[in-house]
Amino acid sequence: MSTTAASTPSDPRDTPAEVRVRFCPSPTGTPHVGLVRTALFNWAYARHTGGKMIFRIEDTDAARDSEESYQQLLDAMRWLGIDWDEGVEVGGPHGPYRQSQRGEIYQDVIAKLIEAGHIYESFSTAEEIAERHRAAGRDPQLGYDGYDRTLTDAQKQAFRDEGREPTWRLRMPDEDLTFTDLVRGEITFKAGSTPDYVVVRANGQPLYTLVNPVDDALMEITHVLRGEDLLSSTPRQVALYRALVDIGVAKQEPLFGHLPYVMGEGNKKLSKRDPESNLFLYREQGFLPEGMVNYLALLGWGYSADQDIFSREQLVERFDVADVNPNPARVDIKKATAINADHIRLLPEAELVERLVPYLQAAGLVSDPITEEQHRLLAAATPLVQTRMNLLGEAPDMLGFLFTADADLVVQEDALKKLGEDPVAVLDRAISEVEALGEVSFTTEALEAALRGAIVEDMGIKPRLAFGPLRSAISGRRISPPLFESMELLGRDSSLARLRALRERLAAS
């Protein structure tokens, strides 16, 4: 519950009384892991400090934004259990929380910035800027040169008479700009390295560069935790923030913390195209939200020196931005999967049953809604697969044979190989042993005792080979959940039918 964790030794200001963080995505495309990791870190920090999480939508680009994407963002947050205290859907004192609905607020701020002289009209085109650089013997690649800073009214009028509409640029301070990054420490951008930049389009619409800091200021954000890709735009934001403080819109500038990149294979930034960047693909494959949260948290942060499996509660208990690692993290599907597997094992059995249902339904193995009979079977089968699964999506493959009619069971090619010297004899013996077992004594223990006694001891066949043919007959697979347990679940009639079916098939060939 301590809020002092937020401050770093070099932080010159007092730690704000309450931590207020925000997650402010643009609703474009499908949520990707880097974005969600950012949401998670903001959330974890808010919860750790007892602060507030604000969820704002930056939909200022009508051409790219979509309602579908917005719905997916909500879906992603809810799936992972990342909740928010103020923002879209829940409201709050600083609404509205969609930038597309905040136009008047921005116009008001723009008017104040103009009045105070922080932004000025700029008529220069990109070509004119480059041309001036060339004429002066400078690199034409250099950015905006500040030419319009000192335009007289007459000059402006002349441009207007040509039919030109100006953009508005922020007057950058002509001095080194330093801030203390929560993750990286003190960072200084040299004076002159950041040109005056455009904050309002020629058509009067504000740009992200204006709107983002303005909303952070109005929503009283204290800690801006965002991706490293925004690090180099921080001097611009800080400069604007200072202007906002000057005109009374902002109380003070927030603290910044830039979270490391999330990379794909090799050294390339994870793009939205890469399948491993799509959050929902993980869900489809059967990642548990617990597993996903755990793995995501490991992208730039660690729970402790010798433990990397932890719960959401443990994350909240320990998370601190100051402990975030500055180097880029690569997503490793295998590690993510291994972590998910651990969470599957940690789940109470009854809970796992419920989590499994949608995956079996999607595969068409059980009905929707699931019948009582199916549910009973699944509940009995779940303990057999809990330590065998890495992803919930593996369940249909592992348990399918239990939910398939005997006549529809397909024995895979793979399961017909390496069945030993005389699989027909083994199956014959198994059939007679099973027949001898009554309905009531058709249990895992009785089955194992009878079959082991007959095939392993009597016939002298090694266990490895002894049960192979039975496994193939029962499950149709070379690899399956434990055999005797599976037979018990299937029942005597079904087990016999399957043993006989494979026996006939092998005898015929």
Next chain:
RNA sequence: GCCCCCAUCGUCUAGCGGCCUAGGACACUGGCCUUUCACGCCGGCGACACGGGUUCGAAUCCCGUUGGGGGUACCA
């Protein structure tokens, strides 16, 4: 070009001057357990990018080099 960030096993990381002959996890790998496959358990392989300093002492601090990455828009 200019500006900024980053640099420990293949990967994610612990390490914040002596506890480091560098710890953990995933992956890989040898074995045990075992009705298959897993789980579990025991073991192995495997890293401080390089060069200078500072210091009694450096993976840890400083500088440089190299190598990655990002920014440099009337996108966000």
